[in-house]
Amino acid sequence: MAEVDVSLTAISPRIGRLSVVVASILAQEPAPTRVLIHLSREGYLLDEGVGDLPGDLAALVDGRRVEVVRVANTGPYRKILPWLERHLGTGRMVVTADDDTVYPQGWLARLLAGRAANGAVTGWTAHPVVVRRGRVAGYGRWFGAALPEGPALRVLPIGKDGVLYAGTDFPEAVTDVAVAQRIAPTADDLWLRWHMARAGIPAQAVGQGVALPEVARGGPSLWRSYNRQGGNDAVVAALEAHFAATYGWTMAGGPS
Template identity: 30%
Template structure:
C-alpha cells in the first residue's frame, strides 16, 4: 500500500506558495516517504526470510541489475520487491564485479538464488554493469531486458506496467521516468538540470529514460548496444542513461514514458548518501558528457522530432 504514493518528478517553473512553505512541504513529503520505505523494507525482509516461492515467472523478459559494496547487504530487498510482483520475469540476474563478494554472499541472496535468482560475476563497468554484461554474453536476443536499481523498492504492478507498455509498443524503449533534452536557439543542449520531465506517452527523440525507475530495452536496442561494445568507457563511463539515449537516437529506437506523468518509486533507506546522480549533478558531470557525446547529427534528429 505504501508504495502507491509514488512521487511524480517535480514540475518546473510553477509559482504558488512562498518558498519557505514549499520547502517545509517538501521536507514533510520526504519524511513521509522515508517512513513508508522503512515499513515496506521491513515487510519485504520478513517476506524474503519465509518465502520458498520462485522469484521467477513466465513473462518473456530478463530483469538485470547490479550491486556493489555495502549495498550487496540490502539488494535482496529490491529483488524481493520484484519477486512479489503481480507478474515475474523468466530470468532475473544480479551482476557483481568482485570475486570476494560473489564468494561471500549474504544469506538472503543465497536463499534467493535457491529460488531462481542468478548471481553472476561481471567486469566492473560502473553503472553500465546493470545491462552490459548481459548484452555481451548473448549470441542473439529473443526477449527484452528490463534494468532495475539495487536501492529502489518497486511496487507490485511495476513489471506488469512495463510489459503492458512493451506489448503496446514492442519496438520502443519504455520507462516510468523520462527527461526531455532541452535545446537552445543555437541547437545545442541547455543545462541538464533545466531539462523538463516528460508529460505524455508519445515517442520523442529528446526523451532520455532514467534507469532508476526501471526501463525496458527491446531486442533491436540490445543488438545496437552489442554492436557499439564498450565505447561507453570513453564516452560516458559514469552516465549510462545518456549513453543509452544516444544509442537509441542513432538507432532510431523510439523512447516512451509509460504514463503521462513520471514516477519515482520509494528508495531503500540509507542508500542515498553518495550516489552517481548526486556526483554528476554537483560536478556538472552530465553537462560535460552531453557536450562530448552527442554529434551535430544527433542533435538535429533530436530537434526535428522532440524539440
C-alpha cells in the same frame, strides 16, 4: 507472456540491502523469467568489489530464477552489457533495475503494457531531452520540462526506476565499453539513449511522473557523487561531439 529478464548490478555499500530490492522484483505479477545480478570482485568508481553475499541475499539465489553473474567491473554498464552479449539483436526483453529501489506491485506489468502498446523503449520515469537554439540544453533544464504525449526520440528513461528494452533495440555500437567508459563512465542512461535515438528507437514513460522510493535515503550514488554537479552536461557535450564525428548525427540536429 513473453520471456522478460530483470538485470541489475550492485555496489559494495548497497549489497547489504539488495535482498529487499530483489524480493520486490520477484513479487511482481506477472513475475520475470529471471533476475540477473551482475557483481564484480574488483573495485571501480564507488564499488569496492563484492565477495561473499549477505545471507539474506544468498538465500534468494537459486541459479534459476535468481542468478549471480560475476563480471568485469564496468560500473553501471554491468546491468546491460553482459545481458547483451547473449541477447543483442533478439526479441528477448529485459528490464534494467537499480540496486537501491523498491519496485511496487504492478511495476513490471505496466512496463510490459507500455511496450505492448507501441513497441517503444519503456521507462517508469523519464526526462525530455531539451533542445534550445540548436543545442542540447543543460541537464537541469530537462527537469520540469513537459514530456511528449507519446513515444519520442528525445526522451531519456531514468534507469533508477526501471527501463524495459528488447534485444532488437540496441545498435551493436552500444556494446563498445571502452568508448562508453571514456565518454560516459557514470552515465549509462545517456550513452544508451544517444545510440537508440540515432537508430530511430523512441522511448516513453508509463509511471505518470511518480519516482519510486529508495530502500534507504542518502549514501553513495553516481548521481550524487558525479552527475548532480554538472557531470551530465559534460557527458552530453562529449556524446554530441562523438556522434557528430563518428556518425554525422547529433541529438540536437536529429528528429525529435
